[in-house]
Amino acid sequence: MSGKSFNPFRMAQVQFDQVAELLELDEATRDFLRYPMREYQFSIPVRMDDGRFRIFRGFRVQHNDARGPGKGGIRFHPQETIDIIRALAMWMTWKCAVVDIPLGGSNGGVVCDPHNLSMKEQEQICRGWVRQISRDLGPLVDVPAPDVMTSSQHMLWMLDEFESIRGQKTPGFITGKPVGLGGSLGRKEATGFGVVFAIREALKELGIRPELTRASVQGFGNVGQPAANLFQQLGGKVISVACWDQKDQTSYCFRKDSGIDFDALVNVTDHFGGINKERAIALGYEVLPGEAWIEQNVEILIPAAMENQITADNVSKIHRNVKIIAEGANGPVTPEADEVIAKRNIFLIPDLLANAGGVICSYFEQVQSNMNYYWEKDEVLGKLDVKMTSAFNEIVQLAKKKGLYMRDAAYYIAVARVVQACKDRGWI
Numbered sequence: 001m002s003g004k005s006f007n008p009f010r011m012a013q014v015q016f017d018q019v020a021e022l023l024e025l026d027e028a029t030r031d032f033l034r035y036p037m038r039e040y041q042f043s044i045p046v047r048m049d050d051g052r053f054r055i056f057r058g059f060r061v062q063h064n065d066a067r068g069p070g071k072g073g074i075r076f077h078p079q080e081t082i083d084i085i086r087a088l089a090m091w092m093t094w095k096c097a098v099v100d101i102p103l104g105g106s107n108g109g110v111v112c113d114p115h116n117l118s119m120k121e122q123e124q125i126c127r128g129w130v131r132q133i134s135r136d137l138g139p140l141v142d143v144p145a146p147d148v149m150t151s152s153q154h155m156l157w158m159l160d161e162f163e164s165i166r167g168q169k170t171p172g173f174i175t176g177k178p179v180g181l182g183g184s185l186g187r188k189e190a191t192g193f194g195v196v197f198a199i200r201e202a203l204k205e206l207g208i209r210p211e212l213t214r215a216s217v218q219g220f221g222n223v224g225q226p227a228a229n230l231f232q233q234l235g236g237k238v239i240s241v242a243c244w245d246q247k248d249q250t251s252y253c254f255r256k257d258s259g260i261d262f263d264a265l266v267n268v269t270d271h272f273g274g275i276n277k278e279r280a281i282a283l284g285y286e287v288l289p290g291e292a293w294i295e296q297n298v299e300i301l302i303p304a305a306m307e308n309q310i311t312a313d314n315v316s317k318i319h320r321n322v323k324i325i326a327e328g329a330n331g332p333v334t335p336e337a338d339e340v341i342a343k344r345n346i347f348l349i350p351d352l353l354a355n356a357g358g359v360i361c362s363y364f365e366q367v368q369s370n371m372n373y374y375w376e377k378d379e380v381l382g383k384l385d386v387k388m389t390s391a392f393n394e395i396v397q398l399a400k401k402k403g404l405y406m407r408d409a410a411y412y413i414a415v416a417r418v419v420q421a422c423k424d425r426g427w428i
């Protein structure tokens with residue numbers, strides 16, 4: 001297996017196997033945790049705007065709920081597969097455990113491309129998805145959230161459908177809702193801000209001042225935008241941003257050596273995180289092929305787009321000045337690339353930790369929704385910072401004590417907690 005073809009579920013299993021070995025887990029425990037506890041695959045019929053019916057494939061995978069109700073995103077993507085969902089559900093189990101929130105790991109999605117669907121068609125997909133799976137979801141069972149190409153609007157349609165089916169208001173059913181309709185202040189920024197809280201701690205650890213650092217970011221959506229914004233507020237400079245160009249069906253990397261003007265760049269970005277090429281050129285950006293984001297002369301790389309982006313094929317292109325890789329996306333680095341990164345002594349902030357801000361804040365949203373009492377934004381972001389920083393410190397301490405790669409240290413803590421919960425419940 002090499003480069004781009006790494007199956008994400010296989011990748012999640014390889015990562016788990018390495019830590020299962022370290023923890024000396026018995027055979028049954030490994031078998032139990034290498035696979036999801038439950039999987040659902042279903043068809044969603046939708047009457048399209050032209051009057052014809054089209055059938056969409058939907059998924060929900062519940063990897064493990066020993067520590068609490070399942071939690072995890074819903075992704076709309078044309079290349080969605082059950083294996084991507086399995087991997088994301090498994091990563092979610094570890095992520096909730098490593099930041100110590102009382103939730104399990106789930107994930108779901110629909111094979112579709114919202115770029116080519118009207119809002120009405122997307123609404124029907126959301127409602128259809130909930131109708132197919134509503135019996136196996138709920139505030140105390142499994143709580144969905146947004147992911148790639150799904151937004152607060154999609155979450156609200158899903159909530160509305162669920163509440164119609166149940167005949168009661170259950171705002172804790174889903175997170176990532178609009179503020180004012182059960183959403184939490186700070187949720188929009190949470191994942192990207194969490195990435196930067198972790199970068200801030202890593203810079204302290206390495207003794208580097210943020211003002212002296214530059215970053216290259218892949219992805220300029222829900223995660224990439226707030227990450228780039230807060231990183232610049234911290235004093236660093238984002239010199240390049242890569243994203244997908246729907247019109248040209250390829251990715252581009254937009255570079256400005258003096259640093260991006262965040263507000264101006266957001267102004268020429270669509271709601272899918274696609275930057276308008278012509279308008280970016282007019283703003284003085286150099287346009288490079290999408291892959292160029294990885295070879296920039298920067299101290300920090302922030303992959304915040306998709307899985308499988310730093311692979312055996314391109315890991316050697318990482319510039320010698322890179323000191324930190326912060327995984328805003330889920331699974332952007334393959335195990336083969338991990339080996340090279342570890343050898344080069346680059347400080348990796350693994351996805352389990354780096355992008356956990358999203359699920360931490362989703363958890364806060366769920367708590368607020370269930371109480372029907374909402375916190376101020378500063379309170380939400382303050383609590384987020386505390387959670388991120390303490391999880392970061394715990395992982396770094398363990399990595400130092402046992403001489404582990406950061407990913408393995410994060411896995412070690414997470415898997416041990418999940419195993420303990422399964423054992424305490426008498427499951428294994």
Ligand code: NAD
Pocket residue numbers: 146147148149150191218219220221222223224242243244245251252272273274290304305306307328329330331355356358359
């Ligand atoms: P998004 O749809 O808002 O943005 C995705 C961005 O990636 C867009 O800018 C898009 O143009 C870009 N992109 C897509 N394909 C690309 C490619 N091949 N090359 C370069 N750029 C490409 O998605 P998001 O919510 O920001 O999620 C990004 C990643 O972060 C995913 O891996 C997701 O699972 C993970 N994540 C998201 C959250 C969250 O709260 N949204 C939380 C945790 C993890």
